[in-house]
Amino acid sequence: MNDDAVALLMCPHCGADLESDGTQVLCDRGHTFDVARQGYVSLLSGSGGKIVGDSTEMVAAREQFLDGGYYDRLMDAVADACVDTRTVLDIGAGTGHYLARALDRAGATSVGIGLDVSKAAARRAARAHPRITSVVADVWNHVPVRTESVDVVLSVFSPRNAAEIHRVLTPGGRLVVLTPTDRHLVELVDDLGLVRVDENKTRRLGDTLAGRFEREQRTAVTYPISLGHDEVAAVVGMGPSARHVSADDLRTRVEAMPTPREVTVSVTVGVYARAAATSTAAE
Numbered sequence: 001m002n003d004d005a006v007a008l009l010m011c012p013h014c015g016a017d018l019e020s021d022g023t024q025v026l027c028d029r030g031h032t033f034d035v036a037r038q039g040y041v042s043l044l045s046g047s048g049g050k051i052v053g054d055s056t057e058m059v060a061a062r063e064q065f066l067d068g069g070y071y072d073r074l075m076d077a078v079a080d081a082c083v084d085t086r087t088v089l090d091i092g093a094g095t096g097h098y099l100a101r102a103l104d105r106a107g108a109t110s111v112g113i114g115l116d117v118s119k120a121a122a123r124r125a126a127r128a129h130p131r132i133t134s135v136v137a138d139v140w141n142h143v144p145v146r147t148e149s150v151d152v153v154l155s156v157f158s159p160r161n162a163a164e165i166h167r168v169l170t171p172g173g174r175l176v177v178l179t180p181t182d183r184h185l186v187e188l189v190d191d192l193g194l195v196r197v198d199e200n201k202t203r204r205l206g207d208t209l210a211g212r213f214e215r216e217q218r219t220a221v222t223y224p225i226s227l228g229h230d231e232v233a234a235v236v237g238m239g240p241s242a243r244h245v246s247a248d249d250l251r252t253r254v255e256a257m258p259t260p261r262e263v264t265v266s267v268t269v270g271v272y273a274r275a276a277a278t279s280t281a282a283e
Contacts, residue, residue: 092158
């Protein structure tokens with residue numbers, strides 16, 4: 001646990017500030033949270049949420065695929081928005097790859113908090129970078145981070161609660177959102193019958209952020225990658241389609257594909273400034 005990052009957290013039960021004694025994270029009202037031996041802490045409040053966390057198998061697939069460098073351009077596009085930044089919060093941090101790249105770009109004194117509802121993801125993120133503090137949290141309901149305390153929030157292929165993100169950002173802070181277009185991995189969608197990206201995703205994103213954020217820039221990142229069977233299985237296994245097909249069925253379909261398979265990576269990276277005025281409606 002990084003002490004500077006822990007100081008940005010707040011108790012999910014009472015909202016008090018938190019500090020770490022090395023083995024626990026605790027508040028002055030007696031609430032304590034054990035730091036797991038893998039280096040993460042759970043700040044789940046105990047209430048049910050809308051988001052289902054990634055399984056151990058999904059996290060392993062994501063680690064395998066991202067370690068292969070296929071999404072390095074996406075990581076760089078996100079990290080470019082974090083230059084000379086003191087504090088970075090990744091909501092839905094997954095394996096921590098994007099946050100680690102952002103911290104390298106942000107500078108040697110930067111600190112990062114990675115939030116994810118999946119314990120398997122939190123375990124991996126805790127070792128992704130020495131300046132990452134990894135936290136299990138339901139970011140849809142509540143972000144256990146102090147108000148106006150972080151400079152940049154990342155949302156990469158993840159759901160987002162616009163009201164909570166606005167709350168935790170400093171005045172002048174930025175939200176960086178990476179979303180897939182309807183061309184993303186389209187060849188695999190067609191070959192394997194995967195979950196399709198909503199063609200109206202960008203418009204809906206703008207609707208959810210309206211009143212709280214103002215778009216500064218939007219960048220399209222599109223390029224081809226060449227994948228073998230193992231890589232295809234990994235990229236499918238790390239995404240939402242993994243919840244709708246068994247591992248054996250997926251392997252059978254993948255092995256029937258020609259290899260290598262040329263696949264399109266297509267995303268949009270948007271940078272949004274925190275607006276002073278806000279809507280009170282929940283997202």
